Amino acid sequence: MQDLIEIRWHGRGGQGAKTASLLLADAAFNTGKYIQGFPEYGPERMGAPITAYNRISNRPITIHSNIYEPDYVVVVDDTLLESVNVTAGLKDTGAIIINTTKDNDYLKKALNGYNGNIYKIDARKVSMETLGKYFPNTPMLAAVVKVSEIMSDQEFLDDMVGSFKHKFAKKPEVIDGNMKALEMALKSVEKV
Amino acid sequence: MRERLSGNEAAAIAMKQINPDVVAAFPITPSTEIPQYFSTFVSNGTVDTEFVAVESEHSAMSACIGAQAAGGRAMTATSANGLSLMWEMIYIASSLRLPIVMSLVNRAVSGPLNIHNDHSDAMGVRDSGWIQLFSENNQEAYDNLIMAHRIAEHSDVLLPLMVCQDGFITSHSIENIELIEDENVKNFVGTYKPEHYLLNDKEPIAIGPLDLQGYLFEHKTQQSMAMRNAKKVILDVASDFEKMTGRKYGFFEEYKMEDAELVVVCMNSTAGTAKYTADKLRDQGIKAGVLKVRVFRPFPAEEIANALKKAKAVAVLDKADSLNAVGGALFEDVTSGMFVHKIQVPTINYVYGIGGRDTTSTDIESVYNDLREIAKTGEIENPYRYLGVRGCK
Numbered sequence: 001m002q003d004l005i006e007i008r009w010h011g012r013g014g015q016g017a018k019t020a021s022l023l024l025a026d027a028a029f030n031t032g033k034y035i036q037g038f039p040e041y042g043p044e045r046m047g048a049p050i051t052a053y054n055r056i057s058n059r060p061i062t063i064h065s066n067i068y069e070p071d072y073v074v075v076v077d078d079t080l081l082e083s084v085n086v087t088a089g090l091k092d093t094g095a096i097i098i099n100t101t102k103d104n105d106y107l108k109k110a111l112n113g114y115n116g117n118i119y120k121i122d123a124r125k126v127s128m129e130t131l132g133k134y135f136p137n138t139p140m141l142a143a144v145v146k147v148s149e150i151m152s153d154q155e156f157l158d159d160m161v162g163s164f165k166h167k168f169a170k171k172p173e174v175i176d177g178n179m180k181a182l183e184m185a186l187k188s189v190e191k192v
Numbered sequence: 193m194r195e196r197l198s199g200n201e202a203a204a205i206a207m208k209q210i211n212p213d214v215v216a217a218f219p220i221t222p223s224t225e226i227p228q229y230f231s232t233f234v235s236n237g238t239v240d241t242e243f244v245a246v247e248s249e250h251s252a253m254s255a256c257i258g259a260q261a262a263g264g265r266a267m268t269a270t271s272a273n274g275l276s277l278m279w280e281m282i283y284i285a286s287s288l289r290l291p292i293v294m295s296l297v298n299r300a301v302s303g304p305l306n307i308h309n310d311h312s313d314a315m316g317v318r319d320s321g322w323i324q325l326f327s328e329n330n331q332e333a334y335d336n337l338i339m340a341h342r343i344a345e346h347s348d349v350l351l352p353l354m355v356c357q358d359g360f361i362t363s364h365s366i367e368n369i370e371l372i373e374d375e376n377v378k379n380f381v382g383t384y385k386p387e388h389y390l391l392n393d394k395e396p397i398a399i400g401p402l403d404l405q406g407y408l409f410e411h412k413t414q415q416s417m418a419m420r421n422a423k424k425v426i427l428d429v430a431s432d433f434e435k436m437t438g439r440k441y442g443f444f445e446e447y448k449m450e451d452a453e454l455v456v457v458c459m460n461s462t463a464g465t466a467k468y469t470a471d472k473l474r475d476q477g478i479k480a481g482v483l484k485v486r487v488f489r490p491f492p493a494e495e496i497a498n499a500l501k502k503a504k505a506v507a508v509l510d511k512a513d514s515l516n517a518v519g520g521a522l523f524e525d526v527t528s529g530m531f532v533h534k535i536q537v538p539t540i541n542y543v544y545g546i547g548g549r550d551t552t553s554t555d556i557e558s559v560y561n562d563l564r565e566i567a568k569t570g571e572i573e574n575p576y577r578y579l580g581v582r583g584c585k
Contacts, residue, residue, distance in 0.1 A: 025366045029196040038365035041222075041307070060368070062464035064329070064361050065552045 005148060006067045007054040010086050011076035014046040016137030020076070021052035023141055023163060024150075028056045030159045031151045036061055049084055056150055070094065074144050076123070076136050078102060081110040092116045097143050097189070099123035099136050104192045118192040119147050126188055130180040138178050142185035153186050193371040199362035202330040202369055203269065203295040203355070204229035206337035208239055209377035212293075213264030213384075216244035216255035218274060221307045222359035223297035226269035249274040253281035253292075260290040261399050263389030265341065267292070271359055272299035272313045279317070285352045286321030287415060288400055291344030292352040294322075295337060298460065298511075299359040300547045308548020309359040311459070311511040314488075315521045321415050323353040323422055324489040326459040328445075331369050332486070333357040335439060338372065341381050342429040348421040358461040360548065372437060380436055419490045426487055443492035445484040446499055448474060452481025454563040455500060457526055458509035459485045462544070462551050466509075469556040480560050485522065493529030500530065504567035506539040507559045509579070513543045519576050538566050544579035555580050 007024070011017025018039040025037030036055040042048070053067045071094040075086050078100035090096060095117035098107065107118060123139035131138070145156045160182055164175045197205065204226050207215065215234075217227035227243075234243040242259075246252045249270055256266035270278065275296060285292050300306040301313050314324060323343060327333040336355040344353040357363060372380075388397055403411060423443070430441040447467050449455065454473075456466045463484035470480040483499055500506050508527070510520025519527070523541035530537065542559060545551045559579060566572055578584045 022366055025196065029368065034368050035196060036365055036367050038360075041360055041364065062328075063468040063553060064358070064365075064461035064464045066550050068552065 002071075003059065004055065004057040004061070005072070005150060006070045007056070007072045007074065007144060007148070008067050008070040009052040009054075009074045009076065010080050010084055011050055011052070011137070012046075012080070013048045013050050015076050016135060017050055017074075017076045018052045020074075020137035020141045021054050023160075023167075024054050024144065025056075026163050027145070027156055027159045028054075028150055030162070031155055033057065033150075034059060034061050040066060049080055072097065072144060072148050074140055075099060076140050081107075085112075087111050087114040090114065090116060095119055095147050097121065097140070097147050099140055107192055117147075119143065119189050120192055121185060121189045123185065126181055126184045130184055131174070131177040135181075138181040139185035139188070142182040143189045146186050146189050157182060193373065195369050195371050196366050197330055197369050198225070198364055198366050199330040199333050199357045200225035200297065200364065201229060202334040203297075203337060203357070204233070205371065206334045207267055207295070208233045209372070209374050210265075210267070210337070210341065210381050211239045211378070212241055212267045214242045214244060214256065214259035214266045215268065216246050216252045216259070216266065217268045217270065218246050218249045218252050220249070220271050220274035222299055222309075222363045223269045223271040223274070223295065225363070226295055226297070249277040250281060253278040253285060256292045257281060257285050257288065257290055260285075260292050261288060261389065262391045263386050265384040267294065269295040269297065271297045272301050275313045275317065276301055282317050282320045282322065284400065287411070289350040289415070289418070290352060291341065291350055293337065293340040293344055294352070294354040295333070296354045296356045297359045297363045298356050306547040307359075309361050309511075310546045310548070311356070312513075314354070314356050315512040315514070318489060318521055321351060321419065322489060323349075323351055323419070323426075324487075325353065325355050326486055326488055327355060327357040327362070328461055328463045328484060329362050330357075330365070330367050331439075333362065334369060334371070335433065335437070335441065336486075338377055338380065339429050339433050339441070341384070342432075343422060343425050345384060346425045347387065349418050349425050351415070351418050351422060356460065361461045370437070370439075376436060380432070422490050423492065441486060443485075443487040443495050444499070445486060447482040447484065449481040449483060449499060451479055452502075453479040453504040453567060454560050455481045455483055455503040455506045456509060456556065456559055457483045457485065457496070457500075457506060457522065459488065459522065460511070462509060462511070462556075465551060465553055466556050469553040469560065472553065473557070473560055478560065478564070488522070491525050491529070493525065494533050496526055497529040497533040497535045500526075500537055501535045503537050505563040506537050507542060507563055508539060509542050509544050509559070511545045513546060538570050538572050540566065540572055540575045540577060542577045542579040546581070549580050551580060
């Protein structure tokens with residue numbers, strides 16, 4: 001992993017982008033990294049565009065500002081491609097990961113000629129097949145780990161069992177489904 | 193103990209480990225989570241604190257005053273307009289010499305309504321007789337709270353104390369932190385043994401009576417002397433804290449200051465961004481340094497002035513505008529200290545980050561660039577500047 005990885009999440013209120021950024025911070029923390037996970041708070045309501053951020057580093061992180069030139073961007077809802085400039089500042093050496101079923105031509109066009117790598121995943125399909133409900137954040141969390149190689153798939157899965165046990169202490173019945181969602185998502189990310 | 197917590201979680205856990213007798217609080221963004229988490233500790237029986245869910249911040253501070261005067265250890269948390277509503281009681285807490293400890297999560301005071309970070313709330317009570325400690329990150333918000341009672345309750349001090357951290361920027365950001373073992377915190381903080389208190393039936397006393405021309409001046413001066421005494425106590429407590437944790441604290445942190453020519457002075461989270469920027473500039477051969485003020489009240493004027501004497505140009509960053517047609521509060525204090533101690537270094541002020549306006553390393557770099565120009569000639573065109581605002585420089 002490079003010395004400092006900066007990630008920006010775009011989602012809509014209620015989709016769990018903030019939670020996903022915190023879970024990613026958790027997972028990276030558990031593998032010994034220095035981490036930051038923080039949302040950009042605005043007038044929050046269901047469905048409104050929201051942004052969250054992660055910094056992950058091998059060294060202590062002192063910078064305290066939003067991220068304007070991310071290494072990776074995660075788009076949890078592809079309707080945002082029409083309204084938010086999701087590739088703003090995104091490094092060409094990095095990548096964007098989109099939850100979508102749209103075709104590659106549409107995506108390339110929607111990303112205004114972004115020159116870095118583009119990945120997509122059908123997080124709805126993963127979520128419906130494993131959880132029976134639409135929670136896109138769990139598959140997207142796995143997708144960004146896969147693409148950014150912050151940690152190995154196995155390290156990630158091992159750690160997430162513990163995180164889910166903690167997070168879902170009051171509803172342990174959903175842990176298995178969430179783990180399956182991660183496993184399936186790790187295999188479902190495809191390069192555009 | 194290696195952990196990852198938000199600044200609010202860190203503050204709540206410090207309070208849990210301190211286990212005060214009374215916590216009285218009213219929720220307000222962005223500090224709401226602190227009493228929220230703490231009330232969970234109360235209901236789970238993790239602490240034996242009496243939690244008073246009051247109907248306003250005025251009552252929160254009043255309840256803390258009552259509890260502390262009775263002989264208990266009281267804590268609270270608030271932000272911005274919550275602190276504004278406490279205003280009357282803030283002065284009463286300090287003049288009654290009650291060492292209440294507050295976690296203040298800094299937020300812009302209305303209006304217009306804004307929930308985001310600046311320091312206008314803390315600056316509004318800078319002359320109220322509270323000790324004010326500022327925290328760069330979750331770690332410092334936690335450490336400062338662990339040190340707070342030892343400072344505030346010291347017999348040479350007996351003043352209330354607030355620990356500040358930046359709303360959202362650190363209060364809602366998950367970051368790495370090192371926690372101290374519960375038992376060590378308990379031993380470090382110790383038990384509160386007030387010399388005079390209302391529930392002592394051996395010594396009936398009155399607290400807060402009328403105090404007119406005959407004595408008020410003396411009493412206020414004693415408060416002022418206590419604030420002066422606090423300086424030594426703050427350093428003594430920091431020294432003990434360093435023995436326990438290895439983490440060193442003083443009145444301020446000097447980052448790459450040994451040979452620094454261009455210095456940025458600031459408080460709270462921006463200091464971290466300034467350090468990052470100074471590192472970047474050092475790689476380019478620019479002698480950049482950062483002076484991060486931790487102790488704003490009492491103000492270490494002489495020590496800061498001395499720390500700046502070798503600089504060629506200094507920028508003081510204020511996250512609150514004093515609206516006085518000149519500079520912000522930190523700038524006034526720093527430059528007044530320099531003048532009194534005969535330190536002549538070109539110094540400018542920036543008001544920045546108002547209402548949560550994000551302050552980036554690019555912004556800080558522009559400050560250092562301005563300082564480079566000033567250092568060349570020593571000439572300052574305009575000492576009262578703004579950083580990151582539209583339509584004004």
